[in-house]
Each structure stands twice: as structure tokens, then as C-alpha cells.
Amino acid sequence: MSYKRRISIFFFSDSIIVVIALFIGSALTNIHFDFASSTYMLSTLILLSCHHFFSYIYKLYKKAWLYASIGELLIVLKTVSFTFLTVGILQFIFFQDAYLRLIVVTWMLHMLLIGGSRFGWRVLNNYRKSEDDSKIRTLIVGAGSAGTMVARQLLLSHDAELKPVAFIDDDVKKQHLDILGIPVFGGRNKIEKAIQHYQVENIVIALPSLERRELNLIVQKCLKTGIRTQTIPRLEDLMTGKIAVNHFRDVQVEDLLGREPVQLDSERISDYLTNKIVLITGAGGSIGSEICRQVCKFQPQKLILLGHGENSIYSIRMELEESYGSSGIEFYTEIADIQDGDKMMSLMKEYQPNVVYHAAAHKHVPLMEMNPDEAVKNNIIGTLNVANAANWNRVDDFVMISTDKAVNPTSVMGATKRLAELIIQHINKESETKFVAVRFGNVLGSRGSVIPLFTKQIQRGGPVTVTHPDMVRYFMTIPEASRLVLQAGALAEGGEVFVLDMGEPVKIVDLAKNLIHLSGSTVEEIGIEYTGMRPGEKLFEELLKPGEIHEEQIHPKIYVGKTMNTDVESIMQLIDGFASMEKNTLREHLLFLSNDQATEKKLAVL
Numbered sequence: 001m002s003y004k005r006r007i008s009i010f011f012f013s014d015s016i017i018v019v020i021a022l023f024i025g026s027a028l029t030n031i032h033f034d035f036a037s038s039t040y041m042l043s044t045l046i047l048l049s050c051h052h053f054f055s056y057i058y059k060l061y062k063k064a065w066l067y068a069s070i071g072e073l074l075i076v077l078k079t080v081s082f083t084f085l086t087v088g089i090l091q092f093i094f095f096q097d098a099y100l101r102l103i104v105v106t107w108m109l110h111m112l113l114i115g116g117s118r119f120g121w122r123v124l125n126n127y128r129k130s131e132d133d134s135k136i137r138t139l140i141v142g143a144g145s146a147g148t149m150v151a152r153q154l155l156l157s158h159d160a161e162l163k164p165v166a167f168i169d170d171d172v173k174k175q176h177l178d179i180l181g182i183p184v185f186g187g188r189n190k191i192e193k194a195i196q197h198y199q200v201e202n203i204v205i206a207l208p209s210l211e212r213r214e215l216n217l218i219v220q221k222c223l224k225t226g227i228r229t230q231t232i233p234r235l236e237d238l239m240t241g242k243i244a245v246n247h248f249r250d251v252q253v254e255d256l257l258g259r260e261p262v263q264l265d266s267e268r269i270s271d272y273l274t275n276k277i278v279l280i281t282g283a284g285g286s287i288g289s290e291i292c293r294q295v296c297k298f299q300p301q302k303l304i305l306l307g308h309g310e311n312s313i314y315s316i317r318m319e320l321e322e323s324y325g326s327s328g329i330e331f332y333t334e335i336a337d338i339q340d341g342d343k344m345m346s347l348m349k350e351y352q353p354n355v356v357y358h359a360a361a362h363k364h365v366p367l368m369e370m371n372p373d374e375a376v377k378n379n380i381i382g383t384l385n386v387a388n389a390a391n392w393n394r395v396d397d398f399v400m401i402s403t404d405k406a407v408n409p410t411s412v413m414g415a416t417k418r419l420a421e422l423i424i425q426h427i428n429k430e431s432e433t434k435f436v437a438v439r440f441g442n443v444l445g446s447r448g449s450v451i452p453l454f455t456k457q458i459q460r461g462g463p464v465t466v467t468h469p470d471m472v473r474y475f476m477t478i479p480e481a482s483r484l485v486l487q488a489g490a491l492a493e494g495g496e497v498f499v500l501d502m503g504e505p506v507k508i509v510d511l512a513k514n515l516i517h518l519s520g521s522t523v524e525e526i527g528i529e530y531t532g533m534r535p536g537e538k539l540f541e542e543l544l545k546p547g548e549i550h551e552e553q554i555h556p557k558i559y560v561g562k563t564m565n566t567d568v569e570s571i572m573q574l575i576d577g578f579a580s581m582e583k584n585t586l587r588e589h590l591l592f593l594s595n596d597q598a599t600e601k602k603l604a605v606l
Contacts, residue, residue, distance in 0.1 A: 011052065014114065018051050019044060021109040046090050047106075050083040080111050135163035139200040139227075141191070141218060143169035143184050147206035150232060151180050165198040191221050205231040223517040268490040272355065272397065273298040279353040280305060281338055281386055282360030284312025287401060287443065290482040291357050292316055296323070298486075302330045304351050307360070310335050338382035341389070348389040356390050357485055358383060358400045361417070365405070368413040369535040372586045376578045379416035380423070384575070387424050391431045399489045400424055402437040402497070404474060408595060410538050412587055415594035419571050425495050426568045434494040441474030441500070443481050454512055458519045462526035464512045467533050472505040487558060497561035567593075 057079075084107045138154070140147045151164045167184040168191055169175065174184045185194040194200065203222050207215060222229040278295050282288040283305035289312070295303060303320070307313040317333050332351070336343045338360050348356075361379050362368055368375040383400060390398045402421055405414030421437045428435035442450070457464045476484075480500065488498040509528065516526045533539070570593055578586055 014051060014055065015048055017113045018048050021106050021113055024106075024109055047083070047087050050086045050090075051079070054079045054082045054086075076111065076114055080107060080114060136161055136202045137165045137198060137200050138162040138202045138204055139166050139168060139191070139194055139198065140164050140182075140204050140206055141168045141188070141222065142206035142210075143167040143171070143174050143179055144206075146208050146232060148179060150204060150206045151182055155180060162202060162204070165200065166194050168194060188218055188221060192225055195225055195227060200227060203227050203229045205229065208232055220514075223514060226517070226522060229518075269486050270298050272490055273300055273486070275299065275301045276354040276396075277302040277351060278304070278355045278357070279347070279351060280357045280359060281307070282358075282401075283307045284309050284316055285359060286478055287440075287481055287485075288357075288359035289316045289319075290478045291359060291485055292320060293323075294479070294482045294486055295357075296320060296327070296329060299327060300329060302332065302351065302353075304332045304334060304347075304353065306334045306336055306338075306347065308335070308337050338386050339377050341385040344385045344389040345392065348393040348395070352393060353390075353395055355397045355489060356386065356395050356399070357489070358386050358398065359485075360386075361401065363403065363413060365411045365413050365537060366534045368416070369411060369587070370583075372412045372583055372590060373578060373581075375412050375416045376575070376586070376590070379413070380419050380571070381575060383420040384423055387427050387435065390435075391427055391433050395433045397489045397492055398424065398433050398435045399485055399492070400435070400437045401485065402439045404439050404441050404499075405538075406439065406594070409591060411535075412590055415590035418594040419574075419590070421497060423568065423571060428495040434492045436488055436492040436494065437497045438485050438488045439497060439499045440481050440484070441476055443476055443478055450508065450511065451515070454515050455519075458516060458521065458526055463529040464516065464526060465529050465531050466509050466512055467531055467537065468539060469509050469530060471508045471533070471537075471539050473508060474505050475511075476500055484558065491558070491560070499559045499561065 140150055147167060147169070151167070154160045154162050154164050164180075164182050167174075167179060167182055168186065168188060169184050170187040172187075175186050177184050185197070191203075195203075203225075205215070205218060205222065207218070210218075219229065219231075273295060278300045280288055280291055280295070280303070283292055284307040288307070292303065292305065305313055305317055305320075313333050313335060317331055320329075320331055334347055336347065338344060360382060362371075362375050387398060387400075400420065402417050403414065405411060406418035406421060407414075409415040409418050424435040424437060427433075454464050484498065484500050488496075491498070512528055513523055516523055519526075574589055574593060578589075581589065
């Protein structure tokens, strides 16, 4: 309906209501008018004029009555009250008398008819929608302000596919009450009963400000029911207006981490990234590309994307230019291998970066067990090349991506990353550049992680393969991992190892079960098969050795490890002689060097 037509309808219908209210009021008060008299005609004209004047002043005709609430009711009250107050004054001026009984009764009738006509439309509209059985019956978890907004949006929206039938809330003061005509069935322990009682087909979790650990427990309860579970956006996205409250998304595996996501100290990061030259190795990888995205938010002067795979580097370059091309950032791409020391030196000399993020590495544990020589060349020699080039060209900050598998390593990949940590800590002692490492747990959704593997297996109908029922891992998201890298650079003093406080470790088998539930299937339908631990794997991962840990966190959710003494001669001997070693011998030497052993014993073996 057009705006002009809407105004015309309200103007005409309110005029009729005013005349009817005056006619009924005169009958109820036994005040008899000659309806053809000038007195009655003038009174009616004054009443109509005053009503339309105050309706214009208080924008009564502009209100969306489909969403009417107490605020709109107060507008009606003000409009009608000021109308009759003005009419009374004008009656006294023109007729030296005011019909108080008539004014009071007509005021009441006016309020009833004007307010009733508006709210009656809303009630009728809501009733029609509540009777629509084609919509998906939905249980809303959370009867607070967010849950109420969700319910109201669903009730009022013509296009909504969901129909709220009940609330779940742990607040006992709300339980057994009706909110917007929807019953609050009980607390979280009543979720399964509510689903059965109301024949629920969908669940919406409307708790945007709840702590992640508590939210995880509720999500787990909902997933166990086998009903599709959705959630509303985060509180900060709602407050900033990025997303509306009715923009639901399916619960994702990130929601099951059981902890709050790490946040950035943006001001501190901005000080060392804005208008600076930044070089990122492995820029086409899952971690490297996300670091690129995060860095661009701080407006560097230049961003150099260095990688070995041309397709991935091309893709991230196109994405960044599309998103940040108008921001003034200069993008450069370099296809190069970090094993080429001369190339690394020439690139550092050409671009003179202020900050280097070293994300290029071989990270697949079983593959590196079979190819330890390649792990040495890429993870150790490649890191040494990039670090030496950064040192010689006086880069301000060098941040290396490491792994929790570098702690007491049992795999070739973990051992090479630990030796790479030791190398940069050694260079840091003699360099003007601040060299630091950042250790990650498993990164959800990154290449080679279990999530894509499990997802493919579920899509094929199963079974999902898990190596051991007791295997646990720490998990973080790709954005969190990238934020930690940026924060580490801002906090760096030189020589540290930074680690995210990732909460409690997650059982891999539980992760597999949750993914199965999220897909809408059951564990019985898909199945879980145990395949046995692979070479180099550990049941439990560690983040820091006891001797490495500082007592206090230097940033919320971030720990820092102490600088360790480095036996760099033994590492250099390994680098010089690894090419002539058999794979098993090389593997043994890597594990021996990367664990805390006496220097004399290491040298004796070598």
C-alpha cells in the first residue's frame, strides 16, 4: 500500500470515528443536539480539526501498527487527550460553556475506537499467522530480550518460515508464564520434553550474550535431540547493526569449543601495522590467507604475498584487491620457494618489510613421517633462510607460525617445527629484529584438519574414521589463529613463544559425533570406525613445557613461553648432513635434537 493511500484511509476512517464517538457520546449523556444546527456543525468541525492536527503533530498516521506496542498506545493517548483538551477550551471561548460530561464520555469512546481500530488489526494479523500450520514449529531457547525479539519478528513477518510454539529459559520467574502468547515451558532440562509436547521441528538458540562454555552445554543438549538447531548472531553484530536478530544460522562446530573467542588489542596492533610494509610467507594457505585478511584491516602501506602455489596466491590476491582495492594498500605477489635462500635475501632487500609473518610450512604429520627430508628442507632450512634474510635486512618483527606438536615432539613434523623455534630464538639473541613464535592447536577448517575429512565422510554416508577413542586435541578457529599471530607481533619483545589459552581439549570422537548431529544424521546411521593411531601421533597434545611457562598471562587468553637455551651447533650439523641419512636415521635424529637432552649427548650421537 502506498504512503498517500495509507494516509487517506486513516484520515477518512478517523473522521468517521470522531463523528460516531460524538454522536454516541451525546446519546449517552442525554445532551441532545440539533444535528443541522451551527453549534453541532462547529463542534464537529473543531473536533475533527483538532484530532487531525494532533495526529499530524504526534505522527499518528506514520506508525507501523503491525509492530505496535506501549509506545504507540501512548501516542494515541496524547493525541486524543490533547484533542479534547483543546476542544474544551475552544467550546468555552465560543460558547461560554463546556460540555464536560460529553467531553469525558466522547474522550473514552474516542480512545476505545481509535486504539481498538489500530490494535485490532495487529491482533487479527497475529491470529491468522498463529493458525498457519504450514510453518515450521520452532522452540526458542532463551526468553530474554533477544528471544522475545526473535519471537516477535517471527510472529509479525509474512515471509517467516518458522512458527514459535514455546520458550525454554532457566529463569524460574519466567517459567510457566506466556510471553507474546507463547508459553515458557521450563529450563534447559525440559528441552526434550518440550520437543515432544509441542511437536517441535526446529530449535533457535537466542542467547547471544551467554558465556561460550554455558552456550556449549545448551548446544550439546539440543544436538542430542536430533532436531535442526540454529542460533542468532553474536551480540556485537546485533549491536552494530551488521546482522538482524532474525538472521539465523545453523550451529557450527566453532560453537562447540566451550570457551570465549580470543579478541584483539586493536590499538596496539595498529601501531605496528598501519602504514607499514608487511610480507607473509605461505600467503595462499588457510592460515596465511586469513592473516592477509586480518592485516588488511589495519591499513598497511604494502602487502607482499609470497607463496609456492601460483593458484592459491592468485586467489588471495584477487580477493584482497576486491575487498581492499580502494583503501590504498599496495599488493605484490611473489611466487617463490622458501628453500631458496638467495631468493629470500633478494626479496627482503627489494621490499624492505617492517613485519614478516612466516606461515609457510609442511604440516601434515603422516606425510612428513614418510618424507622427513622434505620436512627438514621446508620447515627448518626454509625457516632459516627467511629468518636470515629478515635479520640481514633489519626487519622490525618476525613472527613464525609453530604448532603444539613442537612440545615434546613424537613426530617429524613436530620435531622440525621445534628446531625451527630454536633457530629463530638463537638468531634473536644476536639480531636487532624481534623474532617470536606462535604455537597453534588444531585449526578448525584448515587444510589437512579433521573437519573437512569428517565432513566428506559424512556426505558419503560414513563411516567416520577416528584413530583412537581417547585421542584429544586443542582446537581454535582460523580467524582466532590469525588474530593470535597479529597480537604476538604487537606484544613481541624477542625470543618468546606465544600460546593461546584454548580452554579444555576436545575428544576427537566427540567432535565427530557433533559433526554427525550437525549434518542432521545420527551416529547409528553414519557410524564411527576406529583405525588405530598413525605414526608420529600422540593421544594428548601439550601447549607449553612446564619450564617454559611464565606465571602470568601478558594478554587475556594468551600465554608466553620463556626463551630457551639453544644448541644451534647440533642443529646446523643436522642440516649439513641430513641429505645423506636414511629416513629412519633422520627421523631419530630429529626427535632426539628436538627434545630436551644434554648437549654433550647430542654431539656424541652426531
